[in-house]
Amino acid sequence: MTLSLPSPIEKISFRGEKYLLKRDDLINHDFSGNKARKFHYFLDHDFHDITKVISYGSAQSNAMYSLSVLAKLRGWDFVYHVDHVSGYLKSNPHGNYLYALQNGMQITQDTLPQTFEKSTLFIHEGGRMAEAGYGIQKLADEIKAQCEDECVDIFLPSGTGTTALFLQKYLPFKVYTTPCVGDEVYLKKQFLMLEPDEREHPMILQTHKKYHFGKLYDEFFKIWVELKKETNVEFDLLYDPKGWLCMLENENSFENKILYIHQGGILGNESMIKRYERKIIEKDR
Ligand SMILES: *Cc1c(COP(=O)(O)O)cnc(C)c1O
Numbered sequence: 001m002t003l004s005l006p007s008p009i010e011k012i013s014f015r016g017e018k019y020l021l022k023r024d025d026l027i028n029h030d031f032s033g034n035k036a037r038k039f040h041y042f043l044d045h046d047f048h049d050i051t052k053v054i055s056y057g058s059a060q061s062n063a064m065y066s067l068s069v070l071a072k073l074r075g076w077d078f079v080y081h082v083d084h085v086s087g088y089l090k091s092n093p094h095g096n097y098l099y100a101l102q103n104g105m106q107i108t109q110d111t112l113p114q115t116f117e118k119s120t121l122f123i124h125e126g127g128r129m130a131e132a133g134y135g136i137q138k139l140a141d142e143i144k145a146q147c148e149d150e151c152v153d154i155f156l157p158s159g160t161g162t163t164a165l166f167l168q169k170y171l172p173f174k175v176y177t178t179p180c181v182g183d184e185v186y187l188k189k190q191f192l193m194l195e196p197d198e199r200e201h202p203m204i205l206q207t208h209k210k211y212h213f214g215k216l217y218d219e220f221f222k223i224w225v226e227l228k229k230e231t232n233v234e235f236d237l238l239y240d241p242k243g244w245l246c247m248l249e250n251e252n253s254f255e256n257k258i259l260y261i262h263q264g265g266i267l268g269n270e271s272m273i274k275r276y277e278r279k280i281i282e283k284d285r
Contacts, residue, residue, distance in 0.1 A: 001043070001073060003027050003036065006142035009259070012231040015248070020152060020259040021233065022143065025266055033236075033264015034163050035066035038127040040135030042070055050074075050121045056081035056112055057125040058214075059089060062265045065096035067123060068103035076121070078105045081112045095271035126181075128160040128190065133170075136163055140170035143259065147173075153254045156261040157243030161190040163263065164202040169195065175202040176253065178246040180239045181213045205250045211242055219245065221276050236265030237272035 010021045027036045031043075053071050057064060059082045071078035080100070085107065089097055101107070116122045123129065143154070154175045158164045164177040179187040184204050191201045211217060220241035227235050227244065235244070240262075247258065 001028060001031060001069075003031065003040075003043075005138070006146065009143075009146050010233075012233065014227065014230050014244075017251075018257070020147075020257060021231075022139075022259060022261045023233075024139070025234075025262045025264040027264070030069045031066060032266075033062070033262070035063050035127060035264065037135035037139050038063075038129075038132040038162060039066055039070055040138060041131040042074075042121075044134070047074070047121065049119055050076060051119045052077040052079065052117075053121045053123060054079045054081070054113070054116065055123040055125070058082065059085045059107070060096050060268060060271050061126070062096060062268050063123075063125070063127050064105070065100045065103075065267060066127075068100035068105045071105075072103045078103070080105050080107050082107060082109060084109065089271075094274065096268050097271070099267060126160040126162070128162050128193070130194070132162050133166045136166035137170045139163075139261075140167055143167075143171060143173075147259065151256045152259040153256045154259050154261065155243070155247050155254075156263060157239040157246070158187055158202075159239065161187045161202075162194065163261075165191050165194050165200075167261075168202045169200055173259075174255075176205055176247075176250075177202045178205050178207065178242060180211070180242050183210075203253075205246050205253060207242065207246045207249055214238065216276055216279050217241070233262065234266055234269070235262065237269050237276070238265060239263065240265075 004027055007023045007026055010023060012019050012021050024033050053067060053076050055067055064080055068078055093101060152173055154167060154173050156164055156177055157180050158177040159181045164175055168175040187204060223241050223244055224235060224237055
């Protein structure tokens with residue numbers, strides 16, 4: 001598999017402001033964004049004893065899809081544990097779920113084992129692990145080389161916070177983020193698991209309104225459409241709408257030009273767009 005690295009940094013304007021955009025969505029069709037960075041370690045190193053990878057999380061996750069690509073490439077079995085798969089998804093497989101199944105993923109609702117054999121690689125939900133630092137350091141090195149003579153503020157929306165945390169560790173610039181999965185307390189806890197020194201944590205920004213992960217919001221879809229129209233870039237529908245809303249709401253917190261990290265996730269949009277369409281149709285009835 002060839003990864004197009006370094007990913008380009010483009011200049012975009014949105015609502016009259018200029019931003020820099022790191023296009024990690026362009027790394028590779030099957031292995032892109034944030035999950036490509038986090039799992040890069042497993043592409044570059046040899047794992048002679050490994051025959052199987054086990055992970056868990058939601059049935060539409062980007063991490064799940066990327067792991068299915070990795071497992072297929074390396075000839076590993078891939079067993080993925082979920083709490084449940086919605087009836088709709090089961091009868092109409094699409095998006096990350098469909099493509100991961102096509103890559104040979106075995107999905108199960110069995111409880112996660114407590115211990116693993118030596119030949120099994122276990123990956124926490126969303127790829128929260130020390131090995132993620134390897135690929136994220138490469139991302140940081142690219143940014144340093146590309147922003148040689150410019151001081152920038154980095155912004156990216158967080159799930160587990162792994163990407164934001166390692167970026168702050170490896171970059172001389174200030175990293176800002178917003179929690180999309182849990183609240184600020186959850187995100188701080190995630191940071192602390194990977195780095196006990198709080199001075200090395202990214203700055204957490206918030207929106208006035210509280211949003212719940214995976215729920216549909218009119219303003220999310222609206223800004224996603226507007227971003228696509230104005231910048232010609234398709235952003236992800238799970239994390240980026242909250243990211244952009246938060247960044248715009250907190251524009252006074254930034255001191256330098258903002259470098260926004262596009263963390264991929266476009267394959268996952270397929271299911272999100274279907275859900276938004278169904279919501280819009282129901283509303284118009
Ligand atoms: C996984 C993911 C995130 C969250 O990354 P974390 O390192 O868990 O904070 C953000 N955006 C996209 C598109 C993702 O796939």
